[in-house]
Amino acid sequence: MLRLELADISKQYPAVRANDGVHLQVAPGQIHAVLGENGAGKSTLMKIIYGAVQPDTGSLRWNGRPVQLRSPAEARALGISMVYQHFSLFETLTVAENVWLGLDRAGRLDGVRDRIAEVSASYGLELEPDRPVHALSVGERQRVEIVRALMTRPQLLILDEPTSVLTPQAVEKLFVTLRRLAAEGCSILYISHKLDEIRALCHHCTVLRGGRVTGTVDPRTVDAAALSRLMIGSEPPALAARSGQPGELALDVRSLSLPRRSPFGTELHDVSFTLRRGEILGVAGVSGNGQQELLAALSGEDTRAAPGSLRLFGQDIGRRGPRPRRALGLRFVPEERLGRGAVPSLSLADNTLLTRDEARGRGGWLRRGPLRAQAAALIARYGVKAGGPMAAARSLSGGNLQKFIVGREVDAQPALLVVAQPTWGVDVGAAAQIRAALLALREAGCALLLVSEELDELLALSDRLVVMAQGRLSPAMPVAEASVERLGSWMSGLWPQAPEAQHAAA
Incomplete structure (x- = not known):
């Protein structure tokens, strides 16, 4: 039966x-x-x-x-x-x-x-x-x-x-x-x-x-x-080979320590790393080991960073909120699609306003025509299956909403993109499309910080890798030296001490 x-x-x-x-x-x-x-x-x-x-x-x-x-x-x-x-x-x-x-x-x-x-x-x-x-x-x-x-x-x-x-x-x-x-x-x-x-x-x-x-x-x-x-109907396209050399220093994080914001949060302890234009730094780790706290500090949701611990293109941003960071070229794709990446009840057109200002007119008035056109262009460019620019965000499948959110930030031509779980719950074709868009950004000179629990994804996209465990960050390793086994071992915090401070390379 x-x-x-x-x-x-x-x-x-x-x-x-x-x-x-x-x-x-x-x-x-x-x-x-x-x-x-x-x-x-x-x-x-x-x-x-x-x-x-x-x-x-x-x-x-x-x-x-x-x-x-x-x-x-x-x-x-x-x-x-x-x-x-x-x-x-x-x-x-x-x-x-x-x-x-x-x-x-x-x-x-x-x-x-x-x-x-x-x-x-x-x-x-x-x-x-x-x-x-x-x-x-x-x-x-x-x-x-x-x-x-x-x-x-x-x-x-x-x-x-x-x-x-x-x-x-x-x-x-x-x-x-x-x-x-x-x-x-x-x-x-x-x-x-x-x-x-x-x-x-x-x-x-x-x-x-x-x-x-x-x-x-x-x-x-x-x-x-x-x-x-x-x-x-086909096999996903292969990712393009890496090329080029890292350029200007984009992000410099030095000895970032933050107490937990809630009794169940994770403290950040002396987190240091650098990220240059034209490279992807991957962050691996078991969920709940400080990734959320690091992302909040970088996006501007948490503005408690000590002076000098967060620098974006040479400017101290630790106490600045999200809007001034966006003005300097930082864009952010959160790990939560509904509720943080998009407002469920709002249309896709209105959701572009969360991080994009092109449709704002004088005095703060919204220009509805350009707003809808902008959303329609994103839908077409990234193959989003939706009922048009006025479709509510919650009406999309998870993968299609992810394509729209990633596309919204990629299309803004960021100088630094911080992206968390970029292909969470998307099909192989959409995942290939998103990864190709991230690599294209890298080739155009954007600096990317990629936080993912997909080790294969990190190994495929990153130039260098770090691991986060218990609020601490490992030394960076070139992707050529990384493996699933080594990353898995480092996820428990068992990594060798760096011979010198990571920002010395800056």
Whole structure:
């Protein structure tokens, strides 16, 4: 008997047909991948299975009997649990309170707190139950979502990009957990753009393109190139080779130390590095080791830096806010798309105003025509699938919104771009496009600081690499000397002492 069977599922939105006659079957104990480019309809299909979205046509059978799921609560009652790509957490509540609410407030909060500690430790997804969610990094929030889902003991677990912000070590631990769940009879629907992960983990794969099923394969029997062709119709283009020499000193960080801003934050200890025009400095590290704090200090959200500890093109910027830093050529792509990179309820056109001023007229009046034209140009240039410049940011898939946000900052022709998790949750074609745009910026003389938990991405794009652990920064190493094993070792803080201060090279 099948655990789940979908027949002829269709869903029409005003601007797009998200699902078009989709058929899907999942057996007990099967890890089943759903693969497709951004906007292919994967997330909509998962929300239909979870009861969060109602299909226009089609039927759903659960353990052999027809069901109609009208809400996530009904889905959870059947044994279906889901981890969303965009987190569904209350930022002002603690980890334990969020998990308790997600369990429909079953049991006492104290018991849930103890259970979180037990489950998170058992699966290698360490969490502090009393920590408020607003103090967590993106990777730590992902852990909360996964642990909350595991605590429901589901018969079907839906994972939408679960490893997008996890380190390789954490991914391996998660895979051990998923294989154990499958061996116990739990079915798993696994959405990911990481083709190597799908080939290593999944038993079966259904491929969507434009809302339709274009193929079903056993991913263990095909290579990544074949999966890519099924998904986007071609293989992603290869990255251009590096060339040129670093130029003018762009960013000079000297002995930056900052106390934590919240009880659960991370202190920065004597962080020093330099970054020149025409180079990419990659920052690796396990989520929650000070990356958030460093990004806030660089973007101007945290203006507590000591005089002289942050210099941009020779100017002390430690106490300046975001706007004067942008005037000096600094642009910033945050790791959180919705809420920080874009306002969910605003249109794409209005979201360009967060960091771009070209459409502002005299006296602060907005010129709506140029504003819409600017957003339309970004949509066209970066292949964003959206219902036009007036589409709300929250109406886009995660990958398409990421392309728009990265494109907005790249298009501003920055002198220094600080970018966090640039390809989080985007398909292989979009990831190649974003990475090519970053390399083009580098070739044009821009300095780039790239913070990512994708080690392969860091190794492919960076000229030099540093590792962040416990609020401290490792010495820089040329990418030619780096490896996944060496970076993994340094992530625990086990790096050699630098023979001299890193800024001496300046």
